[in-house]
Amino acid sequence: MKQILNFINGTYQPSNRTFPDRSPVTGEIVAQVHEASREQVDAAVRAARAALEGPWGKMTVAERVERLYAVAAGIEKRFDEFLVAECEDTGKPFSLARHVDIPRGAANFRIFADIIKNVPTEFFEMATPDGRGAINYSYRTPVGVVGVICPWNLPLLLMTWKVGPALACGNTVVVKPSEETPQTAALLGEIMNEAGIPPGVYNVVHGFGPDSAGEFVTTHPGVNAITFTGETRTGEIIMKAAAQGARPVSLEMGGKNAAIVFADCDFDAAIEGTMRSVFANCGQVCLGTERVYVERPIFDRFVEALKRGAEGLQLGRPDDPATNMGPLISQEHREKVLSYYRLAVEEGATVVTGGGIPEMPKELAGGSWIQPTIWTGLPDTARVMREEIFGPCCHIAPFDSEEEVIARANDSDYGLAAAVWTTNLSRAHRVAQKLEVGICWVNSWFLRDLRTPFGGAKRSGIGREGGVHSLEFYTELKNICIKL
Numbered sequence: 001m002k003q004i005l006n007f008i009n010g011t012y013q014p015s016n017r018t019f020p021d022r023s024p025v026t027g028e029i030v031a032q033v034h035e036a037s038r039e040q041v042d043a044a045v046r047a048a049r050a051a052l053e054g055p056w057g058k059m060t061v062a063e064r065v066e067r068l069y070a071v072a073a074g075i076e077k078r079f080d081e082f083l084v085a086e087c088e089d090t091g092k093p094f095s096l097a098r099h100v101d102i103p104r105g106a107a108n109f110r111i112f113a114d115i116i117k118n119v120p121t122e123f124f125e126m127a128t129p130d131g132r133g134a135i136n137y138s139y140r141t142p143v144g145v146v147g148v149i150c151p152w153n154l155p156l157l158l159m160t161w162k163v164g165p166a167l168a169c170g171n172t173v174v175v176k177p178s179e180e181t182p183q184t185a186a187l188l189g190e191i192m193n194e195a196g197i198p199p200g201v202y203n204v205v206h207g208f209g210p211d212s213a214g215e216f217v218t219t220h221p222g223v224n225a226i227t228f229t230g231e232t233r234t235g236e237i238i239m240k241a242a243a244q245g246a247r248p249v250s251l252e253m254g255g256k257n258a259a260i261v262f263a264d265c266d267f268d269a270a271i272e273g274t275m276r277s278v279f280a281n282c283g284q285v286c287l288g289t290e291r292v293y294v295e296r297p298i299f300d301r302f303v304e305a306l307k308r309g310a311e312g313l314q315l316g317r318p319d320d321p322a323t324n325m326g327p328l329i330s331q332e333h334r335e336k337v338l339s340y341y342r343l344a345v346e347e348g349a350t351v352v353t354g355g356g357i358p359e360m361p362k363e364l365a366g367g368s369w370i371q372p373t374i375w376t377g378l379p380d381t382a383r384v385m386r387e388e389i390f391g392p393c394c395h396i397a398p399f400d401s402e403e404e405v406i407a408r409a410n411d412s413d414y415g416l417a418a419a420v421w422t423t424n425l426s427r428a429h430r431v432a433q434k435l436e437v438g439i440c441w442v443n444s445w446f447l448r449d450l451r452t453p454f455g456g457a458k459r460s461g462i463g464r465e466g467g468v469h470s471l472e473f474y475t476e477l478k479n480i481c482i483k484l
């Protein structure tokens with residue numbers, strides 16, 4: 001059986017306790033994961049601290065950048081290994097991971113290497129009473145040891161989205177991958193060694209949240225800052241842990257994202273984009289759409305077309321080229337999503353399609369498969385309309401005016417992302433500016449320029465990462481004032 005080890009101070013380390021890594025596709029155990037003890041987490045944090053003082057801390061930006069390029073190249077060189085590991089853990093189709101997860105894993109190192117090379121600094125001249133003046137300039141230093149707590153939905157993509165900028169800024173990291181998806185974070189340790197990243201810069205500790213590696217990392221006084229993606233309730237717990245020592249947090253959390261489809265949209269593009277935003281990654285994307293609002297004149301046509309699309313999705317093994325939807329991450333998560341499928345009916349929804357468990361071939365029957373599902377007929381007050389489900393499902397509601405739909409889209413505790421579909425340019429700007437979200441796509445979805453700010457409003461998060469915004473979190477910005 002494959003063993004997934006902790007990666008501490010540049011070496012792979014077993015531990016006394018293991019837990020199973022199950023395939024969401026078949027339910028079979030694919031590996032045993034070594035759960036880091038409190039002492040191992042402490043060793044990882046101490047290694048990360050020591051690395052700050054060692055060769056890593058002494059490197060020039062140019063030297064760091066060369067190594068980050070080598071990490072990106074290392075991922076690309078072993079692309080297929082990352083692909084297989086990621087799909088084994090998540091069950092997602094190869095076609096998705098090949099185009100999104102693995103290339104982004106490499107891009108996250110390359111882009112932040114580029115950014116750190118080119119980052120400008122502020123400079124202010126000032127007058128002084130003696131007439132000689134003074135100058136001020138800002139100077140960035142690493143924040144220190146960064147705790148990186150990751151979810152399971154886009155494991156390599158989201159982990160490297162944090163580790164890339166953290167290392168570019170000269171920090172060291174202790175990564176806690178999700179217990180569901182430990183493989184690619186562990187594999188990345190080999191790439192780090194091959195790329196000449198000194199021991200202790202990148203550490204990986206496996207385990208769970210409470211009373212396990214997640215809690216040990218976030219409560220460790222040697223960790224200077226914590227970045228997290230996952231559920232809002234977990235983010236709140238981590239924020240409390242970070243309060244001890246007044247440590248900064250970057251939190252990217254849940255969403256209940258709306259898509260707004262105006263009657264003047266490019267209909268086919270809106271259907272294609274909404275298909276992706278609802279069903280990609282089996283609906284397990286924090287940016288995904290769970291509430292679709294469609295202007296009344298095209299409502300029936302839209303519901304019919306999305307239904308056709310959902311019913312055309314091919315569920316199957318990740319390596320089957322025909323597959324375009326995988327299973328949910330686990331039986332436990334499927335139980336959660338199915339509880340919302342039942343709740344939708346109890347709350348009075350009309351089930352347009354789906355609503356249950358699909359029939360799968362015998363060899364896949366142990367997987368966490370679920371039907372893509374569409375509802376209509378719920379009031380905006382229904383729990384299904386207000387709580388994050390994180391599955392391949394959406395509710396479609398008609399609307400009659402721009403003001404009405406903006407108010408309904410904004411009527412949410414969350415504020416992560418939105419998609420607006422219209423060919424009216426003025427309306428696109430007007431609506432996008434009024435939506436209470438961190439990211440608004442117009443006539444697209446998940447079109448990502450990594451230099452742009454990324455994060456959520458309201459209960460969807462705190463802070464922005466991406467481009468120079470990541471530098472705000474991963475560096476201390478110091479002002480140096482020199483009297484001339």
Ligand SMILES: NC(=O)C1=CN([C@@H]2O[C@H](COP(=O)(O)OP(=O)(O)OC[C@H]3O[C@@H](n4cnc5c(N)ncnc54)[C@H](O)[C@@H]3O)[C@@H](O)[C@H]2O)C=CC1
Pocket residue numbers: 149150151152153176177178179207208209210213214215218229230231232234235237238252253254255285286333336388389390
């Ligand atoms: N919006 C998003 O990006 C995501 C949302 N979710 C939602 O969250 C639900 C729960 O999924 P989980 O994987 O359990 O998400 P989670 O938020 O509980 O877990 C994310 C990470 O946090 C760690 N963690 C959990 N509790 C912790 C604690 N007390 N201290 C430190 N670390 C802790 C976990 O081990 C994991 O690495 C899902 O059903 C889904 O609805 C899950 C993944 C991503």
Ligand SMILES: O=C(O)/C=C/C=C(\O)C(=O)O
Pocket residue numbers: 151153154158161229230252284285286287448454
């Ligand atoms: O950075 C991205 O492109 C994607 C981010 C997605 C999430 O944060 C998520 O699904 O949790």
